Structures are given as structure tokens and as C-alpha cells.
Amino acid sequence: MAATGNILFSGVGGQGILLASEVTAYALLSAGYDAKKSEVHGMAQRGGSVTAQLRYGDKVYSPLIEPGKADILISFEMMEAARYLPYLHKESKVIVNTQQIKPPSVAMGQVPYPADVLDVISAKGIRVVTVDAFDIARDAGEVKAANVVMVGAMSAFLPMDAEVYENIINTRIPERFREVNLKAFAAGRKITV
Amino acid sequence: MTDSNSLWMSGNEAIAMAAYEAGVKVASGYPGTPSTEIMENLSKYEGVYTEWAPNEKVGLEVAIGASFAGVRAFATMKHVGVNVAADPLFTASYTGVRGGLVVLTADDPEMHSSQNEQDNRNYAYAAKLPMLEPSEPAEAKELLKDAFDLSEKFDTPVLFRITTRVAHVKGVLEKGDMRESAATCGIEKAPAKIVMLPGNARNRRKVVEERMAQLKEVAESDAFNRVEKGDTRRGFITAGVAYLYVKEAFPDAAVLKLGMSWPLPERKIKEFAATVDELFVVEELDPFLEHHIKAMGVECRGKDCIPNQGELNTAIVRSSIDPDSTPELFAPPELPMRPPNMCAGCPHRGVFFNLSKMKDVFVSGDIGCYTLGFLPPLSAMDSCVCMGASVSIAHGMAKALGEEGKGRLVSVIGDSTFIHSGINGLINSVYNDSATVLVILDNRITAMTGQQNNPTSGCNIKGEAANAIDIEELCRAVGVKHVEVVNPHDIAACRKALKHALELDEMAVVISRAPCVLLPEIKNAPHKPYLTQTENCTGCMACVKLGCPAISWTNITPEEAVTRGYKEKQKGFAEINEVQCNGCGQCATLCKFEAINRKGE
Numbered sequence: 001m002a003a004t005g006n007i008l009f010s011g012v013g014g015q016g017i018l019l020a021s022e023v024t025a026y027a028l029l030s031a032g033y034d035a036k037k038s039e040v041h042g043m044a045q046r047g048g049s050v051t052a053q054l055r056y057g058d059k060v061y062s063p064l065i066e067p068g069k070a071d072i073l074i075s076f077e078m079m080e081a082a083r084y085l086p087y088l089h090k091e092s093k094v095i096v097n098t099q100q101i102k103p104p105s106v107a108m109g110q111v112p113y114p115a116d117v118l119d120v121i122s123a124k125g126i127r128v129v130t131v132d133a134f135d136i137a138r139d140a141g142e143v144k145a146a147n148v149v150m151v152g153a154m155s156a157f158l159p160m161d162a163e164v165y166e167n168i169i170n171t172r173i174p175e176r177f178r179e180v181n182l183k184a185f186a187a188g189r190k191i192t193v
Numbered sequence: 194m195t196d197s198n199s200l201w202m203s204g205n206e207a208i209a210m211a212a213y214e215a216g217v218k219v220a221s222g223y224p225g226t227p228s229t230e231i232m233e234n235l236s237k238y239e240g241v242y243t244e245w246a247p248n249e250k251v252g253l254e255v256a257i258g259a260s261f262a263g264v265r266a267f268a269t270m271k272h273v274g275v276n277v278a279a280d281p282l283f284t285a286s287y288t289g290v291r292g293g294l295v296v297l298t299a300d301d302p303e304m305h306s307s308q309n310e311q312d313n314r315n316y317a318y319a320a321k322l323p324m325l326e327p328s329e330p331a332e333a334k335e336l337l338k339d340a341f342d343l344s345e346k347f348d349t350p351v352l353f354r355i356t357t358r359v360a361h362v363k364g365v366l367e368k369g370d371m372r373e374s375a376a377t378c379g380i381e382k383a384p385a386k387i388v389m390l391p392g393n394a395r396n397r398r399k400v401v402e403e404r405m406a407q408l409k410e411v412a413e414s415d416a417f418n419r420v421e422k423g424d425t426r427r428g429f430i431t432a433g434v435a436y437l438y439v440k441e442a443f444p445d446a447a448v449l450k451l452g453m454s455w456p457l458p459e460r461k462i463k464e465f466a467a468t469v470d471e472l473f474v475v476e477e478l479d480p481f482l483e484h485h486i487k488a489m490g491v492e493c494r495g496k497d498c499i500p501n502q503g504e505l506n507t508a509i510v511r512s513s514i515d516p517d518s519t520p521e522l523f524a525p526p527e528l529p530m531r532p533p534n535m536c537a538g539c540p541h542r543g544v545f546f547n548l549s550k551m552k553d554v555f556v557s558g559d560i561g562c563y564t565l566g567f568l569p570p571l572s573a574m575d576s577c578v579c580m581g582a583s584v585s586i587a588h589g590m591a592k593a594l595g596e597e598g599k600g601r602l603v604s605v606i607g608d609s610t611f612i613h614s615g616i617n618g619l620i621n622s623v624y625n626d627s628a629t630v631l632v633i634l635d636n637r638i639t640a641m642t643g644q645q646n647n648p649t650s651g652c653n654i655k656g657e658a659a660n661a662i663d664i665e666e667l668c669r670a671v672g673v674k675h676v677e678v679v680n681p682h683d684i685a686a687c688r689k690a691l692k693h694a695l696e697l698d699e700m701a702v703v704i705s706r707a708p709c710v711l712l713p714e715i716k717n718a719p720h721k722p723y724l725t726q727t728e729n730c731t732g733c734m735a736c737v738k739l740g741c742p743a744i745s746w747t748n749i750t751p752e753e754a755v756t757r758g759y760k761e762k763q764k765g766f767a768e769i770n771e772v773q774c775n776g777c778g779q780c781a782t783l784c785k786f787e788a789i790n791r792k793g794e
Binding site: 012013025026029034035036037038039040041046047048049060061062063064066067068079080082083085086088102103104105106107108109111112113114117120124 | 199201203226227229230305306329358361362363364365434437438440441504506507508520521522523524525526528529530531532533534535536562565568569570641643737740742744745746747748765
């Protein structure tokens with residue numbers, strides 16, 4: 001049995017993590033993998049730190065990624081990438097949107113937003129890819145497609161061709177958003193392929 | 194997902210589909226994480242009547258009524274909701290059913306969105322009811338249908354327990370067969386069975402014992418409880434999501450997987466125990482299985498090494514049993530916390546900002562988004578116990594404190610929670626005459642669980658027009674003379690209303706009314722944010738102290754202050770993030786320096 005792959009999505013409630021993890025899950029499923037995904041709802045969604053955990057393989061039992069076992073971390077906010085360092089291993093791939101969202105203590109001026117926050121990850125010898133997802137999405141025609149830019153950038157680290165994702169976008173996303181999401185995906189993928 | 198018939202669904206979506214496939218005709222529930230999406234999804238299926246009940250007790254009674262009328266009925270709730278519904282639950286165990294009746298409890302180990310992590314398997318034991326417990330969405334779907342069949346076959350309500358990691362986990366599953374109720378819909382009088390006066394109840398009490406004995410035999414069958422052969426040096430008995438962690442941590446071991454966690458298959462457990470050298474019972478929360486297995490005289494290990502608090506996962510299960518397997522992990526970096534917060538533009542903020550200024554007032558809180566009023570910088574909640582408790586706790590404090598409590602006791606409750614069980618507390622406060630202030634935070638919706646309609650919203654579960662309860666009239670009807678409605682976004686008006694109510698020598702209600710910013714009609718309204726004229730900012734921090742996620746503060750040095758044209762001693766300035774701002778204007782009502790204005794004005 002092939003080892004189970006683990007993808008950890010992190011960010012702040014409201015950033016579009018759910019859609020990004022759904023597109024990725026559908027791509028894995030259409031490539032023939034079994035998959036499970038764990039999400040957080042309720043109290044934890046109100047602007048707090050959130051994750052979605054996606055696991056795939058021949059047969060997936062647990063819906064939760066073990067600490068130290070995330071193969072890919074895709075973070076929609078910089079500090080939220082660093083927060084999940086204990087989930088990473090030396091060979092992990094990390095894709096980070098360069099957006100910074102201030103948590104309450106930073107917004108109140110009590111503590112600064114940590115400078116060079118991604119250094120704690122790269123200092124472990126882990127590859128970190130930063131993505132200006134908003135700029136790229138804006139160029140593609142819609143700033144809200146930043147999450148699909150991120151999926152594009154991550155897709156290079158998964159064993160599927162671009163067509164698999166394009167097919168998912170074409171079948172799962174409402175028609176009026178397809179064009180812009182296809183562009184956003186391609187632009188994101190170009191960063192890492 | 195190679196098979197085109199396969200579906201990708203959350204546990205809650207799968208359970209809704211299963212209820213439809215099981216032929217459920219009436220379903221009632223109260224929203225509560227992690228159960229909410231079951232009823233939301235079920236409401237989209239044709240031919241099933243669904244509703245949001247005002248609370249879980251009512252929801253279960255509705256389902257019992259439907260079952261008495263001979264149709265399959267379903268009640269859903271979160272774990273603490275079963276406490277509210279426990280009264281009908283324990284007696285429905287005696288009456289039994291006509292149409293199949295399943296009561297779903299969604300437990301929340303780790304308290305992701307709950308005030309306690311009670312283990313509702315204990316209810317199955319205490320109420321003498323069978324309980325089924327799936328491990329994942331696909332199993333949940335089939336097991337729920339079996340639960341309805343079991344209910345009718347053995348004339349019993351069936352408890353169905355899921356946890357957060359079943360409810361909110363997505364997995365692959367397939368559409369299944371449709372089932373039909375063996376009961377016929379209609380009025381059928383069976384007083385000896387369903388009129389629970391002592392004489393009848395004593396007879397039914399015996400039936401309950403006979404039924405549980407029969408159900409023990411069902412538990413012995415492979416349909417619910419199966420042995421997975423494997424390495425017998427270590428054997429595992431497990432149920433629910435813990436089964437998945439065992440399969441990953443010890444993939445080769447022999448496992449007895451229980452899909453029915455009550456009653457237990459004693460023969461099967463003893464036979465399995467005899468085949469393994471060492472037996473571990475792996476379960477989340479209480480040592481429920483472990484205690485009952487030990488009571489059978491079977492030697493096993495469990496909570497001596499596996500935590501009884503919080504969720505389990507593969508790593509915890511593995512390292513609890515094999516401490517040497519604990520991996521070395523990268524240490525977590527020190528980072529500012531990111532707790533949840535009330536949304537930008539949340540109407541509750543105006544009330545809590547005012548309460549935060551009233552330092553000698555005790556704020557008795559309740560369950561909802563507004564519980565976040567506890568967090569800094571507002572820190573304006575002093576107690577929070579359970580749904581509806583705010584007003585009764587304030588009343589109890591008033592009776593204990595006497596003169597000392599006068600003008601110092603405020604309770605806060607949301608519209609939905611008020612209808613859930615806060616109204617009873619208000620009736621008590623009026624009847625037994627205490628002078629506290631109840632603030633009803635009326636944002637027109639049950640917000641925390643994801644915007645569900647409630648009896649005050651004017652819409653039913655499907656979003657169709659429905660009768661709406663008038664909260665002011667309801668308060669007046671139970672005898673409250675002082676009922677004042679305020680706009681929480683007007684900070685000064687809100688403060689005045691609170692102060693006035695606290696001065697009264699009678700029970701007073703202040704209704705803070707403004708819609709939740711997450712409601713579609715608010716979200717999709719034209720975006721009219723406020724903007725900061727930073728050149729006018731004096732650094733007074735009045736707006737920053739609201740704790741609004743759209744407002745941030747930048748520290749500056751004296752040199753920077755001078756460069757920016759500020760007084761040298763100004764420590765920084767505030768700025769509004771235009772994208773995040775929802776235009777509530779609370780900050781603008783606080784700014785005395787013309788530094789905050791609506792965009793374009």
C-alpha cells in the first residue's frame with residue numbers, strides 16, 4: 001500500500017480555505033485516490049486560526065494528520081504557516097500566500113507582527129514557496145480567486161496533471177467564475193512547475 | 194473516486210441522505226455544532242418535513258409525536274442538547290415507538306465549539322436505550338438506516354452518536370437503497386403503552402429490560418460488531434472515530450470494532466479477549482467500554498495509558514500504547530495567538546463595549562457568538578454556563594446579594610437562546626421579583642451555528658415566510674414593564690438605555706436590535722465602509738478599544754510623530770481596513786476628532 005499523503009491547509013476564517021481544499025480533494029478523487037478531509041465549523045470559524053486537513057491514498061482511515069507528517073502545508077496567511085511548524089517534516093513543501101492578517105494583539109499595538117516569520121520554517125531546511133496570490137489573482141481578473149492561485153502553486157507537488165484540476169474547475173465552479181479561475185490556476189501553477 | 198456513482202460528503206450530509214433513504218417523514222432539531230448541517234441538508238430533500246425547534250426538548254417531543262402517529266421520525270442535537278431533551282428521552286425509552294425513532298447526539302470531544310465535553314454514551318446506559326456509533330461518513334450513512342429498522346423491530350428509540358470528526362469529516366460514499374417503515378401512519382390508541390402513569394410505567398419498565406436483553410443478542414451479531422483478524426499479541430476493542438486511529442497506529446493488530454456501543458456483546462468480547470495476549474480498549478473521553486468490559490471480568494487496559502480528555506488521534510493512540518514511538522517534532526514557534534473574534538460590524542460589540550466601561554457590573558452571559566464578548570479587549574462577560582442560564586443566574590445572584598446587587602446585575606442572551614430557554618428564566622425573574630437587567634442581543638438569526646432561522650426570524654428552516662414571535666410583546670406579556678429597544682451601533686444611545694435600565698427597581702429588558710453582518714442581505718448590500726483620516730487621528734485609541742478586526746493600531750516614534758505632523762508625544766495612529774469594514778459606524782460614534790468618516794462623505 002502506498003503511503004498516505006497529507007495536505008494541511010491553514011489560514012484565517014473567511015479566506016476561502018474550504019473551496020481550495022474542495023478543489024484539491026476532487027482532483028485527488030478523480031485521479032482515483034481515496035480521501036478524507038477534516039474541517040472546523042462553529043466558534044472556531046469567527047476570525048480565528050483555521051485548518052482543513054486533507055489526506056489521500058489507497059485507503060485512508062484517520063481524518064486527521066499526525067504532527068510531523070504533513071507533506072504539504074498550504075497557508076493563506078504568513079503567520080498561520082509558521083504556527084503549524086510542528087506538523088512539518090524535513091521533506092515537507094510549504095506554499096504561503098504573502099498576505100498578513102493582524103491578530104487582535106497585533107491590531108491593538110500590544111505586540112508587533114513577527115518579522116520574517118517564515119524564517120522559522122526555512123531554518124529547518126524546509127522549502128518555502130511564497131506566492132503573491134492577491135496580485136496574481138488581480139492580474140487574472142478577480143482578487144477573490146487568490147485561493148485558486150494557491151491551489152495552482154501547490155498542484156506541482158501533487159501527482160496529477162493540470163487537466164485534472166481544469167476539469168474540476170470546469171465541472172464544479174459556476175460558469176461565470178470558470179474563466180477567471182482557470183486563469184488563476186494556470187498562473188499559480190506557473191510559479192512552481 | 195473512480196466510480197461515477199461515488200459521492201464526496203461530510204458525515205452530516207451523509208446522515209441527512211441516510212435519513213431520507215430510511216424514509217424519515219418528520220425531523221426536528223435545534224442547531225448546535227457539530228450537528229447543525231444534518232437538519233440543514235435534510236430540509237432540501239423532497240417528502241421529508243423538517244423544522245428548527247425552539248429547543249432540543251421540543252424537537253425530541255415532536256419526533257416522538259410523529260413516531261406515535263406511525264411515521265419514521267428523527268431528532269438531531271449536539272451533546273449538551275441531549276441534557277435539555279433528557280426528560281422526554283428517558284420516558285420514550287418506556288413508551289417505545291410506532292414509526293422508527295432515532296435521536297442523534299453530536300458530541301464534541303476537545304470542545305471545538307462547546308462548553309463541556311460530556312460523553313453521551315452514558316445516556317444509552319442511563320436511559321436503557323441502544324446506541325449505534327459510526328466511525329466515518331460512509332458507515333454513518335448505512336448505520337443510520339439500520340438504526341431506524343432496529344427501532345421498529347425492537348420497539349425502542351435508538352440513540353445515534355457521532356463526534357465532530359465524523360460530522361465534519363468528508364469522505365467517499367455511495368447512494369444506497371431506499372427503506373420503508375413497517376408502521377402505518379394514523380391515529381392508534383395504545384394507552385397502556387404510551388400513557389406513562391405509574392401503573393402503566395411499571396409494566397413498561399419490565400418490557401424495557403426484556404428489550405435490552407434481546408438487543409444484547411443483536412449486539413452479538415456481526416452486523417454491528419465485527420472482528421477484524423490480525424496479530425493477536427495485541428488486540429483492540431474500539432468504537433467511533435477511535436477505530437480509525439487504531440487502524441493507522443496498529444494496522445496489523447486484531448480488532449473488535451463496535452458499531453453498537455450499547456448494549457455490549459458480552460460473549461463476543463470474551464471470545465475476542467481469549468484470542469489475544471494483551472487487550473486494549475481505545476475510546477475517546479470516558480472509559481465507558483472499558484468499565485463495562487472490566488465488569489464482565491475481562492482483563493484489559495485503557496485509560497491507564499490513553500487520555501480521557503480531548504480528542505484522540507493516531508499519534509496519541511500510538512504513543513500512549515508504545516511510549517517509545519513518540520516522534521521528535523519541530524517545536525512550535527512563539528507567535529501571537531489568533532483567537533476567534535466578533536466580526537467587523539458585529540452589533541454585539543456595541544453592547545459589550547458599553548458593558549466593559551461599567552466596571553462594577555457583573556455580566557451573566559449565555560451561549561452564542563456573543564460569548565466572544567468575554568475576550569479582550571472588551572472582557573465584558575463574567576459567567577457563562579449553558580443555554581438560557583444568563584437570566585436565571587443573574588436572578589440567583591440578586592437574591593443572594595440583596596442590596597449589594599442593586600444596579601449591578603446584567604444578563605446578556607441572543608434572540609435564539611432567549612427563545613430556547615431564556616424565556617423561562619425571565620418568567621421566574623418577574624414572578625419572583627428581582628430587579629436585574631436582561632439584554633436581548635437580537636440579531637435576527639441563530640448566528641454562531643451558521644445563520645439558522647428561529648421563531649423570531651420570520652422564516653422557517655427552508656427560508657419560507659413563517660410566523661414571527663415579537664420579542665418586545667413576549668417580554669411585556671410575561672410581565673416586564675420596562676422594555677426598551679436600542680440600536681447597538683449607536684454607542685451613546687446604547688449606554689443611556691443600559692444605565693437607565695440599571696437604575697430601575699424592577700426587572701428590565703433592553704433589546705439590542707441590529708442584523709448579523711453575515712446575513713446574506715447585509716453581506717450583499719452595497720459596501721459602504723468607513724475610512725480613517727489619519728491626519729486627524731490624535732492617537733486616543735477610543736476606536737481601537739472596540740476590538741474590531743477592521744481597525745488596527747500602528748506604533749510610532751516621536752520622530753515619526755513629528756514627521757507625520759502629530760504632536761511629538763503621540764504614540765501611534767489607528768487605521769480602518771476598507772475591505773474588512775462592514776460600515777457599522779460604531780467607531781465613528783466614538784471618534785471626537787473627525788478622523789473617521791463614511792467613504793464618500
